[in-house]
Amino acid sequence: MGENGHFCSCKECVVRNLIFEHVSVDELADYCSSKTERTVRKGEKIVSEGDPISSFLYIKSGLLKLHRHTADPSYDQIISIAKPFDLISILSVFSDTKYNLSITAIENSVVCEFDLEKIKNLVRTNGEFALDMLARISRTTDKIIRKYNDINIKNLRGRIAYILLLFADDIYQSPIYELPISRKEIAELIGMSTENVIRILSEFRREHIIKINGKEIEIVDKDILKLICLHG
Amino acid sequence: MGENGHFCSCKECVVRNLIFEHVSVDELADYCSSKTERTVRKGEKIVSEGDPISSFLYIKSGLLKLHRHTADPSYDQIISIAKPFDLISILSVFSDTKYNLSITAIENSVVCEFDLEKIKNLVRTNGEFALDMLARISRTTDKIIRKYNDINIKNLRGRIAYILLLFADDIYQSPIYELPISRKEIAELIGMSTENVIRILSEFRREHIIKINGKEIEIVDKDILKLICLHG
DNA sequence: CGCGGCTTTGATGTTCATCAAGTAAAGTGG
DNA sequence: CCACTTTACTTGATGAACATCAAAGCCGCG
Structure with a gap:
C-alpha cells in the first residue's frame, strides 16, 4: 500500500x-x-x-x-x-x-x-x-x-420550511442547492405524504419564498421561511 | 461513611x-x-x-x-x-x-x-x-x-395500544398496573391530544380489551391489543 | 417507442385537534 | 376537617388539517 x-x-x-x-x-x-x-x-x-x-x-x-x-x-x-x-x-x-x-x-x-x-x-x-x-x-x-x-410540533408548512433550511444551512451552506432526495424521500424524512410535500413546495413557489427548477431549490426569502419554520 | x-x-x-x-x-x-x-x-x-x-x-x-x-x-x-x-x-x-x-x-x-x-x-x-x-x-x-x-407509522389506536403494552411488558412486567403518568403525559409521549388519549382508552374499555379504574389499567385481551398495535 | 417511476394538481373523505361544558379528584388554606 | 380552588378527567360537537384516490404530464431508460 x-x-x-x-x-x-x-x-x-x-x-x-x-x-x-x-x-x-x-x-x-x-x-x-x-x-x-x-x-x-x-x-x-x-x-x-x-x-x-x-x-x-x-x-x-x-x-x-x-x-x-x-x-x-x-x-x-x-x-x-x-x-x-x-x-x-x-x-x-x-x-x-x-x-x-x-x-x-x-x-x-x-x-x-x-x-x-x-x-x-x-x-x-x-x-x-x-x-x-x-x-x-x-x-x-x-x-x-x-x-x-x-418535527413533531410543526404543521406541514413548518416541516417543509425546516427541511429546506436544513439543506441550506446544515448540509450545503448555500441558499441554492440541488435536492439530493426525491419528494417521496422528503416525505419519509419528515413524516407526511408525498403529495403534500409537492403541494407545499408549490405553495412556497407561488408565494415567492423559493424558486424551484426540478431538484434545484433557491431560497429567496429566508426570513419568512424561518418564521414559517418556527411558528408552523 | x-x-x-x-x-x-x-x-x-x-x-x-x-x-x-x-x-x-x-x-x-x-x-x-x-x-x-x-x-x-x-x-x-x-x-x-x-x-x-x-x-x-x-x-x-x-x-x-x-x-x-x-x-x-x-x-x-x-x-x-x-x-x-x-x-x-x-x-x-x-x-x-x-x-x-x-x-x-x-x-x-x-x-x-x-x-x-x-x-x-x-x-x-x-x-x-x-x-x-x-x-x-x-x-x-x-x-x-x-x-x-x-409511533410515527401508527394511528391513534395503535399508539395507545403500543403504550399500554410498553407499560405491561417493558416496565411493569404485569398485565395489571397503575399508570404512573396522566392522560396528558401519555399524549406528550406519543404525540396526540389529551382528549383523544381518553377517548381511545374509553373505546378499548367499551370493547372489553382493557379495564380502567382511574389510573389502574388491566389488559384483558392482550392478543387483540397486539393486533391493534401492529396494524394500527 | 413504450414502460415505469417521479412529479404535479384537483377532488374527496377520514382522521384527528380543538372547542365547549361538565364531572370527578386532588390539593390548599382557613 | 371542611369549603374553596385548581387540576385532571370525560364526552360530545365541530371544523381543520391532512391522507388518499384519481388522472395526467414528464423524464429517463432499456
Whole structure:
C-alpha cells in the first residue's frame, strides 16, 4: 500500500482531526493500514438492515441516508442524513452485531472502512479516544432525537420550511442547492405524504419564498421561511 | 461513611453488575465513596433544561421521564421513560456541559449520583468500561429512536395500544398496573391530544380489551391489543 | 417507442385537534 | 376537617388539517 502514511491518506484526511485527535502518529499508521475506501454511486445501498457489522464506517465525501423499513404497510422512514466525516455506523457498532438500519447513498460518495476490532481496541487502550467517541455518539443521537422533537410540533408548512433550511444551512451552506432526495424521500424524512410535500413546495413557489427548477431549490426569502419554520 | 464497601452499597447495587462489570473491587471502592443517593418524590424535577452537568446519574428505583419543553406554543414532549438502572444522564453527559432536556420523577424514586470527573476518568483508564459505556449509550438511544419510528407509522389506536403494552411488558412486567403518568403525559409521549388519549382508552374499555379504574389499567385481551398495535 | 417511476394538481373523505361544558379528584388554606 | 380552588378527567360537537384516490404530464431508460 505504498510507503507508510503516504498512500494511506489518513494524515490529510479530515477525519483524523476529528476522531484521531488523540491518537499518536505511530498508532495512526497501524490503523491506517486497516483502512479501505469504497466509492459508491447515488442510489447504492451500503448497509442493509440485518447485515452483520464487521467494520467501522465513516463518510469521506458525498451524502447518505440512514433509514428503516417496515413491512406491513410497506413503508420507509429516513432517520437522518449523514454528511462528510459523520461516523455513520456509530449508532449500532458498539451495541450490536447486526445493523438495525439501512444506509444508502443519496449522492455519489466515498465511504471509509476501518477494521472494527482495531477501533474497539483503540477505545480500550486510548482513553481520550474513548471519550471522543462517547462525545461523538452523543452528539449524533442528540441531533436525531431533536429532529423528531422539532418535527413533531410543526404543521406541514413548518416541516417543509425546516427541511429546506436544513439543506441550506446544515448540509450545503448555500441558499441554492440541488435536492439530493426525491419528494417521496422528503416525505419519509419528515413524516407526511408525498403529495403534500409537492403541494407545499408549490405553495412556497407561488408565494415567492423559493424558486424551484426540478431538484434545484433557491431560497429567496429566508426570513419568512424561518418564521414559517418556527411558528408552523 | 461507614467502613469501606459496607455503608457504600455498591457491592449489592445491581448497577455494579451493569456498568462496573469490568471495574476491580479496588477501583470500585474509590468510586463508591464519591456516590450519593437522592430520594425524590413523584413530580419532583431532578434536572432542568440548561442546568450545568456536574454528575453522572442513574436511577436505582422508581420511574422518571426525560422530557423537553418548547415555549412558543407551550408544549412538553416526553422523550422516554427511564426505569431502574438506566443511566439517565447518558444522553448529554459526554457531549455537553449543560443538559438539553429535563428529568422529572413520575414515581417516588432513588437516584444515584457519581462524580462525573471520576466516571470520565474511569473511561480513560479502563478500556472495557469505556466499551460498556459505548454499548450502553448506543442501546439507550436506539430504543428512543425506534420509539419514534414505531409511533410515527401508527394511528391513534395503535399508539395507545403500543403504550399500554410498553407499560405491561417493558416496565411493569404485569398485565395489571397503575399508570404512573396522566392522560396528558401519555399524549406528550406519543404525540396526540389529551382528549383523544381518553377517548381511545374509553373505546378499548367499551370493547372489553382493557379495564380502567382511574389510573389502574388491566389488559384483558392482550392478543387483540397486539393486533391493534401492529396494524394500527 | 413504450414502460415505469417521479412529479404535479384537483377532488374527496377520514382522521384527528380543538372547542365547549361538565364531572370527578386532588390539593390548599382557613 | 371542611369549603374553596385548581387540576385532571370525560364526552360530545365541530371544523381543520391532512391522507388518499384519481388522472395526467414528464423524464429517463432499456
